[in-house]
Every structure is written in C-alpha cells, then in structure tokens.
Amino acid sequence: MAGRTDTKTRILDAAEKLFAERGFSETSLRLITSKAEVNLASVNYHFGSKKELIRAVLARYLDVFMPTAATEIKRLHLAPEHASLNEIFSALIKPLLDLNKVRNGGTIIFLQLLGRGYIESQGHLRWFITTHYGQHLSTFVQAVSASAPHIPPAEMFWRLHFTLGTIVFTMASADALNEIAASDYGEHNNTEAIIRKVIPYMAAGVAVPVTSNE
Amino acid sequence: MAGRTDTKTRILDAAEKLFAERGFSETSLRLITSKAEVNLASVNYHFGSKKELIRAVLARYLDVFMPTAATEIKRLHLAPEHASLNEIFSALIKPLLDLNKVRNGGTIIFLQLLGRGYIESQGHLRWFITTHYGQHLSTFVQAVSASAPHIPPAEMFWRLHFTLGTIVFTMASADALNEIAASDYGEHNNTEAIIRKVIPYMAAGVAVPVTSNE
DNA sequence: TCTTAATTAAAACACCTGTTTAAATTAATC
DNA sequence: GATTAATTTAAACAGGTGTTTTAATTAAGA
Incomplete structure (x- = not known):
C-alpha cells in the first residue's frame, strides 16, 4: 500500500454526507472528490464505479448496524417474558445511536441513506439488504411477530x-421538520428525540387489530 | 390558439407517469417528449423550464384533490358527533380514488409524485403546498386534532x-412490495386495498397516548 | 384571401456527467 | 540505492443534460 492511505476513507466520508443530504444521482463525483480533496479519478481507481461507491458507503454502516441490532434483538428473546413491541423497537435505539460514535451524525446519515437507497434504487437496495443481511432481518421479524401474534404474516409484512x-x-x-418545529412550537429535537417520538407511533400501528374496513 | 391543441396535455401525461416511476431528476426531457411524441423544444415553449413542468404536473393533481378532500373533511365536521380518526382518514379515500377517474392510475401516480417531490425537492414542495393549499391543509389538521385532543399540537405536528x-x-x-406480497403470500392488492391497510396503522399511531419513554 | 400570430421542428449551444488513459509521483521491496 | 508496484494527477473522451435559436409550418383574425 502506498500514498496517503486514507484516500478511500476521505472519499467515503465525503460521499456519505453528500449522498444523505442530496441523494445519489444528485451528487456528482466531482463534488465528492472536491469536498474530499482528492483527485477525481481516485473514485474509479479505488471503487471501480459510482455504483460500487454507493454500495461501499451503505455497507460501511450496515456492517456495523446489522450485527449489533441482531444481538440486541436476540438478547430480548432470552428474557423470560416476551418483549413488547415498544421494547423491541427500542432495542434498536442503542445500535442506531452507536452509529454516532462511529462518525459524527452517523445515525441520521445512515437512516437517510437507507431512505434514499430504497426510493432511488428501484428495488436494488432491497435486494442487496435481504440477500446480505437476511439472517439478521428475519431475527427481527420473528421477534416482532411473536410480540404481536394476532397479526397474520401477510399483514405484518405490509405493516413492517x-x-x-x-x-x-x-x-x-x-432537518426541515426540525426547523419548522422549532419556529412553530419552540421545540428543538435531536435525532434521538425524534426516534423516541416515532417508536410509540410505529408500535401502535403494527399492533392495531386487523379489521374489515366499513 | 393553434396547432394540435393537446400538446401541453400530451407532455403532462407522459411526464407525470415517468416522474412518478423514476423520479424527477432521473427523467430527461428527451424521454418525456419522445414518449409524448412531441418535439423536445415544446416543453420549454409551453412550460418555460423543466422545473415549471414539474410544478404543473403536481398542480394538476393538487387542484383536483385538495378542494374535494377539504369538502369531505368539512362534511365530517357537520356531523353531530366528532368523527373518529379512522373516519377522518377514510374520508380521504374517495378524493384519492376519484383521481383514478381523472386519469388511469391517477391515485398512485399522485401519491408517488407527492413522495418524490417531498424527498427530491428539499423543502420546495412543502413550501409550495403550504402556501398554495394552506387553508385546506389546516382544515384537515383541525379535524384530526379535534378527534385526538389528548395529543399536544407539537406532538401532532410530528405524528402527521x-x-x-x-x-x-x-x-x-x-409496485415492488406488491410483487413480493404476491410471491410470498399469494396476495394481490390494488391501490385501494393498500390504502385501506394503511389507514388503521396511521390512525392508531396518531392517537397513541404520549408517554415519557423509559 | 391576405396578414399576423401561435405553434412546431431541427439544429446547435454550453455545460455537466461517469469513465478512461497515460504520464508523473510516491511508497514498498529486494 | 535500484527496481518494482501502488497510487495520484491532469487531460481527454464519449455521451447526456436543459435551454436557445432560427426557420418552417399551421391556425386565426381582418
């Protein structure tokens, strides 16, 4: 190995931030490399293509998040009583917030990347995640299903x-919502506060009894 | 007026479909005009720019949806008893499905455009909607708030x-989810079925009591 | 019908995109 | 220290983007 050994890292750091806030296709390699202060061609040299750079950016987070998240879920399973949905979802808070230790703003960057990826990549990311982290994923689904046994699998699929x-x-x-909330209600929430707001919402929705609509 | 009078319409029809399924920035004017079988320059002639075409595509739906949606909500308010959250959300089903009468697949196209717009436009669409349809919007928010009076306004903001x-x-x-649901669970849902699935989920989440998280 | 305005059409414009090439430079190995 | 490999650099490439221009065509009004 030679050269400034952190060129790959500099690219990944700059790329993930830009990808998260403007999306993949709206972020050019020239913008990334100028922010990272590296040469344009180094992206193709180190990653092969932009598409593979995107994958590398996502993988760097998924490789940290998925195992620790699965561990937390399994820990819940060991408890004598079945965990509540709120507890299961809350078990993801620590793995999520730990991403802030990996990198500044890591939690929100990861979630934004996930959203961009799901919407922009037309199913590619969904396929990538299920094939690479399917084991961890089904651990989570099983825990949720066990905690809400009155929801049939197909319905649970949709609700998740x-x-x-x-x-x-x-x-x-x-970011935009926080600005509005601050000016309209004097609230100022960080990422953790928002996650803690959304969990009861999701837990209630997942568990609500299935009804034949009027 | 002169020429094939429906050139504008042909452009709008082709654009909305492509925008909905691939996003705004991923859809080139050349792709739109070739699908619409019109000349490339006609977009700039009739709409001025791509950005204004996007606005026109969205406005064509919002102008139909917003008034009828607000009417439905107001109709609920006239009822002697306060409507439940499920009823309020369900009141939007008819205005949404009526978009299918305006154009084939209008309902899902509208909702997809809305999502693309919110995520891609970095707040521009949010600003556009609140300034142009704020009246209708607050009618809806008031109805929901009245139906869940135990939720403080700031919390309601986030939940909505x-x-x-x-x-x-x-x-x-x-589309992707429907494919998976079909192959994994033998389900085949149309747009209305999905809407009817999601309403109880949302209603339960909006109304769940606020708790200070453990 | 003639004239004027509106619309369509083809071409070019200026710019940006991801990728590749080939030379220069840096680091590692013998 | 010489040789080889890894990396960085600047430049060019091929293709796509939204927009503008200019001329041809079509419709409308006098």
Whole structure:
C-alpha cells in the first residue's frame, strides 16, 4: 500500500454526507472528490464505479448496524417474558445511536441513506439488504411477530414496510421538520428525540387489530 | 390558439407517469417528449423550464384533490358527533380514488409524485403546498386534532408527518412490495386495498397516548 | 384571401456527467 | 540505492443534460 492511505476513507466520508443530504444521482463525483480533496479519478481507481461507491458507503454502516441490532434483538428473546413491541423497537435505539460514535451524525446519515437507497434504487437496495443481511432481518421479524401474534404474516409484512417508510421518510426530512418545529412550537429535537417520538407511533400501528374496513 | 391543441396535455401525461416511476431528476426531457411524441423544444415553449413542468404536473393533481378532500373533511365536521380518526382518514379515500377517474392510475401516480417531490425537492414542495393549499391543509389538521385532543399540537405536528411518510413511502414502493406480497403470500392488492391497510396503522399511531419513554 | 400570430421542428449551444488513459509521483521491496 | 508496484494527477473522451435559436409550418383574425 502506498500514498496517503486514507484516500478511500476521505472519499467515503465525503460521499456519505453528500449522498444523505442530496441523494445519489444528485451528487456528482466531482463534488465528492472536491469536498474530499482528492483527485477525481481516485473514485474509479479505488471503487471501480459510482455504483460500487454507493454500495461501499451503505455497507460501511450496515456492517456495523446489522450485527449489533441482531444481538440486541436476540438478547430480548432470552428474557423470560416476551418483549413488547415498544421494547423491541427500542432495542434498536442503542445500535442506531452507536452509529454516532462511529462518525459524527452517523445515525441520521445512515437512516437517510437507507431512505434514499430504497426510493432511488428501484428495488436494488432491497435486494442487496435481504440477500446480505437476511439472517439478521428475519431475527427481527420473528421477534416482532411473536410480540404481536394476532397479526397474520401477510399483514405484518405490509405493516413492517409502513414502519420502514415512517422512520425513513421522517429522517430524510428531519432537518426541515426540525426547523419548522422549532419556529412553530419552540421545540428543538435531536435525532434521538425524534426516534423516541416515532417508536410509540410505529408500535401502535403494527399492533392495531386487523379489521374489515366499513 | 393553434396547432394540435393537446400538446401541453400530451407532455403532462407522459411526464407525470415517468416522474412518478423514476423520479424527477432521473427523467430527461428527451424521454418525456419522445414518449409524448412531441418535439423536445415544446416543453420549454409551453412550460418555460423543466422545473415549471414539474410544478404543473403536481398542480394538476393538487387542484383536483385538495378542494374535494377539504369538502369531505368539512362534511365530517357537520356531523353531530366528532368523527373518529379512522373516519377522518377514510374520508380521504374517495378524493384519492376519484383521481383514478381523472386519469388511469391517477391515485398512485399522485401519491408517488407527492413522495418524490417531498424527498427530491428539499423543502420546495412543502413550501409550495403550504402556501398554495394552506387553508385546506389546516382544515384537515383541525379535524384530526379535534378527534385526538389528548395529543399536544407539537406532538401532532410530528405524528402527521410520520403519517405522510408512511403513506408516501409505501406508495413509492407499492409496485415492488406488491410483487413480493404476491410471491410470498399469494396476495394481490390494488391501490385501494393498500390504502385501506394503511389507514388503521396511521390512525392508531396518531392517537397513541404520549408517554415519557423509559 | 391576405396578414399576423401561435405553434412546431431541427439544429446547435454550453455545460455537466461517469469513465478512461497515460504520464508523473510516491511508497514498498529486494 | 535500484527496481518494482501502488497510487495520484491532469487531460481527454464519449455521451447526456436543459435551454436557445432560427426557420418552417399551421391556425386565426381582418
């Protein structure tokens, strides 16, 4: 290995921030490399293509988040009583907030990347995540299902995606919403506060009894 | 007026479909005009710019949806008893499904456009909607607040945006989710079925008591 | 019908995109 | 210290973008 050994890291750091706040296709390699203060061609040299850079950015977070999240969920399973939905969702708070230790603003960056990826990539990210982290994912789904046994699997499938939409859309607009909330209600929430607001909302929605609509 | 009088309409029809399924920045004017079978320059001639075309596409739906939605909400207010959250949200079903009469697949196109707009436009759409349709919007917010008086205004602000995220993200991924649901659970849902699934979820989340998290 | 205005059409414009090339430079190995 | 490999650099490439221009065509008004 040679050269300033952190060129790859500089690119990843600059890219994830820009991707999170403006989206993948709205972020050019020239913008990334100028913010990272590296040469344009270094992206293709180190990552091969922009698409693979996007994958690398996401993987750097998923590789940290997924295992620790799954561990937390399994820890809940060991408890004598079944955990409540609120507890299960809350078990994700620590893994999420730990991403702030990995990098400044890591939590919200990760959630924003997730949202951008789901919406922009037309299913590619969904496929990538389920094939690479399917084990961890089903641990989570099983825990939720066990905690809300009155919800049939197909209905649970939809509700968990509602949940994903709730958190991901919220985080994508978090900055804008926070500004409005601050000026209209004098509130000032950080990422953790927003997560703690959204969990009861999601838990209630996931568990609400299925009714044949009037 | 002269020429094939429906050039503007042809552009709008082609644009909204492409915008909804691939996003605004991923859709080029050349793709739009080729699908619409009109000349490239006609977009700038009739709309001035791509940005104004986007606005026109959204306005064509909002101008139909917003008034009828507000009318439905007001009708609920006239009832002797306060409407439940489920009833309020359900009051939006008819205005939404009526968009299918305006154009084939109008309902899902509108919701997808809304989601794309909120996420891609970095607050521009939010500003546009609140300034142009603020009256209708606050009618809705008031109805919801009256139906869940135990939720403080600031909390309600957040929960209604959670709700927006839920529906909008769901619709943006509706096609992909439907495919998975069909292959994994043998389900086949149309737009209305998904809307009817999501309403109880949202209503439960909006109304859940506020708790100081453990 | 003739004239004027509105619309359509083809081409070019200026700029931005991701990627590749080939030379210069830096680091590692013998 | 010489040689080899890894990395960085500047430049060019090929293609796509929204927009503008200029001329041809079509419709409308006198």
